Amino acid sequence: MAEQIEFDQAHLTLQEITKALENGRFVHVRRQLQDMEPEDIALLLEASPRKIREILWQLTDHEDYGEILDELNEEVKDALVSKMPPEKLAEATEGMDTDDLAYVLRSLPDKLSREVLAQMDAADRLRVETALSYPEDTAGGLMNTDVITIRSDVDIDVVLRYLRIKGELPEATDSLYVVDGSSTLMGHLTLSTLLTSQPDVQVSDVMENADDAISVDTKDSDVASLFERRNWISAPVVDENQYLVGRITIDDVVDVIREDAEHSMMSLAGMDDDEDTFAPVIKSARKRSVWLGANVLAALAAASVSNLFEATLDQMAAIAVLMTIVPSMGGVAGNQTVALVIRGLALGQIGDSNKKQLLYKEAAIGFLNGVLWALIIGGIVILWKGSWLLGSIISAAMLTNLLVAGIAGVTLPIMLKKMKIDPALAGGMALTTVTDVVGLSAFLGLATLLIK
Amino acid sequence: MAEQIEFDQAHLTLQEITKALENGRFVHVRRQLQDMEPEDIALLLEASPRKIREILWQLTDHEDYGEILDELNEEVKDALVSKMPPEKLAEATEGMDTDDLAYVLRSLPDKLSREVLAQMDAADRLRVETALSYPEDTAGGLMNTDVITIRSDVDIDVVLRYLRIKGELPEATDSLYVVDGSSTLMGHLTLSTLLTSQPDVQVSDVMENADDAISVDTKDSDVASLFERRNWISAPVVDENQYLVGRITIDDVVDVIREDAEHSMMSLAGMDDDEDTFAPVIKSARKRSVWLGANVLAALAAASVSNLFEATLDQMAAIAVLMTIVPSMGGVAGNQTVALVIRGLALGQIGDSNKKQLLYKEAAIGFLNGVLWALIIGGIVILWKGSWLLGSIISAAMLTNLLVAGIAGVTLPIMLKKMKIDPALAGGMALTTVTDVVGLSAFLGLATLLIK
Structure with missing residues (x-):
């Protein structure tokens, strides 16, 4: 389970795959890729010289494209995306989180990006367009729009039943957001409180207030620093009217922290921190x-x-x-x-x-x-x-x-x-x-x- | 809410506080410190030249000591801790997570650290001693021992009632761990599944398996890389017999990621990444x-x-x-x-x-x-x-x-x-x-x- 073994594994896999490709054993490689997690395929792609990378990308299951793209370094992602036809891309990115999808679409020329958006259904398109309307390096660019909202005047029991009907929570959900009729953020109810409160208690009695909400135009490095110091898992994002517009989760923040820290090291040597290790x-x-x-x-x-x-x-x-x-x-x-x-x-x-x-x-x-x-x-x-x-x-x-x-x-x-x-x-x-x-x-x- | 404002705020506060200290207005400063969050006090201490830092430390509410120490950079923490009498330290660190407490105790000479441990009750002491027995840079050194375990043969409803009796979940809990009679990890039940399953379903039918458990001797940077790629919030830690020994949470992993990335930048310039910005x-x-x-x-x-x-x-x-x-x-x-x-x-x-x-x-x-x-x-x-x-x-x-x-x-x-x-x-x-x-x-x- 040690990561060192995983890294070595990735290089063993790469050596093996390179040999298999040289021998034309494409079916074998395709099968091997199907057994791998998207994030491991992303590491494999980043570690591959460019020619092999392109062949591997062709052989990868197209259903995994969205998740893999989200895990890739910016330059590698741009290179792969720029060669895909829009309808393939639309198909590949179906069901992705809005922030991740926005990350992928940002690398496309405007025309292509519009074509991809045109393939989506109206509700999804609107959500992605909203995400794209915020600068990439702000809270708006980092946030997801998949939040669960509840009202303050209901009982815990009602919330529990509502969640069972919903059937699934968005990833990294540690709080439900409490809003009023006009979507103004009133506070949040942590899952911990939800699970430990008696069923007949009202949400308004146990919820926490909304002081900590992040404004949509906060810079991403400032968001990261807040998460780091407050030990947050997720945080609500509001616009200037205190309307709830989305939610930032720690997994996206970790990427910002890693990039910020890498930025210092790479910049001191005069390097771009997006640089692909195997760039042309x-x-x-x-x-x-x-x-x-x-x-x-x-x-x-x-x-x-x-x-x-x-x-x-x-x-x-x-x-x-x-x-x-x-x-x-x-x-x-x-x-x-x-x-x-x-x-x-x-x-x-x-x-x-x-x-x-x-x-x-x-x-x-x-x-x-x-x-x-x-x-x-x-x-x-x-x-x-x-x-x-x-x-x-x-x-x-x-x-x-x-x-x-x-x-x-x-x-x-x-x-x-x-x-x-x-x-x-x-x-x-x-x-x-x-x-x-x-x-x-x-x-x-x-x-x-x-x-x- | 923007962090830039918070940083500027910290420096405004520092300027104000320095002036207040020069004028001997200690009571005023003490009151101001009482209004601040522990993590903000930690930043203030790191940003303070050493003399001011020591006065501020004296004026800080002793109940916050534990949380502040946990947020501090290693060198700053060591300097402050080495001057505290053991009984004060034992008092200050009461109720801290075991991993955080171990972080604080590691900076003490053995004799002092034993004295602090002697002040604790037997159960806490055992937990901290266990944490201290693992090297600092391994999964064992990173983990907490505050995990919630459940059995696989009970209904969801039983779990919900058990949590209500418990009254509180440990921080960053996103899963309950399923163990057998001898504490062997069988799997985990995510809060998301717990909340969306019907009450009469058995845990064994909806839990996920334990493939992803981290071995206790995994290196911390490898743990970080796993969390980063798998987008985990927390993960169980097991020993060589698959016994559940603890749990690692993302907030501690974020510190590892930040330190690893800083390490490269600082090392390239020949600097120690623990170096206090205001070291002697x-x-x-x-x-x-x-x-x-x-x-x-x-x-x-x-x-x-x-x-x-x-x-x-x-x-x-x-x-x-x-x-x-x-x-x-x-x-x-x-x-x-x-x-x-x-x-x-x-x-x-x-x-x-x-x-x-x-x-x-x-x-x-x-x-x-x-x-x-x-x-x-x-x-x-x-x-x-x-x-x-x-x-x-x-x-x-x-x-x-x-x-x-x-x-x-x-x-x-x-x-x-x-x-x-x-x-x-x-x-x-x-x-x-x-x-x-x-x-x-x-x-x-x-x-x-x-x-x-």
């Missing part, structure tokens, strides 16, 4: 070259600094040999701070009230580590190059650069956030540019001044 | 200097390469000016690949079955971007330094280094994982060392060979 080469190369282009500017800025000191470099090759050490240490130290600050900003720990203290703290750490590594590297250089002067110069430059790295590591991400630029994306490179320029200037500048 | 300076400086020490070796390796070519550097300062560009571009390109591979490894997308395809793909991207940036930077250097030879040399070195970066970006993390070294921690620095050494060797080596 040309597409990936083009996306990544934008980031490399930004780094060219940073690298040229560093080279221009060195260029200012060309005469010094001409005089003494040892300086050229050593000049990469100070920028490298500054970059690493500064990026430690940047990672801490980006996490703090994402978790809401860092704001106007405490940024000054954080700055002092990181500057102090930069100073302490600056002294430590200035001594060590200064010592190494004195032993290696036999020059006290060169050792002292690299020590002074090191201390300066690690201090600057700590300060820039706090201020740059906060500044970028104020300027509405994603600190996770731009923070690392901005920091490295600063530490490269300061590190080189300090080392080469001191060398120029002091070495005659 | 000395402690942080010491932890971070280990990583800087690793980078010293990397930087010295690069300097040693340059040192091999000291004669060339002595001859032409322009080479020294340009020599940082190729390593820089290689580092950035390689780290894009490393981020992609680390995410793929964490999600289980990458394994033996497809690592070769991934290698080809990343090498191809490296080649394409290598050609692109070789041409652009070669052109810039020709215009800047007026030397076709120098331009060609940097182009050739750039192409080589980006190709190597793509290959090393795939192989290093996979190799590290095979060697049981965390690829997120060591991958980025290993990569940068390779691209620095290869980039400098290629550029300076070609320059030495071709420029006379």
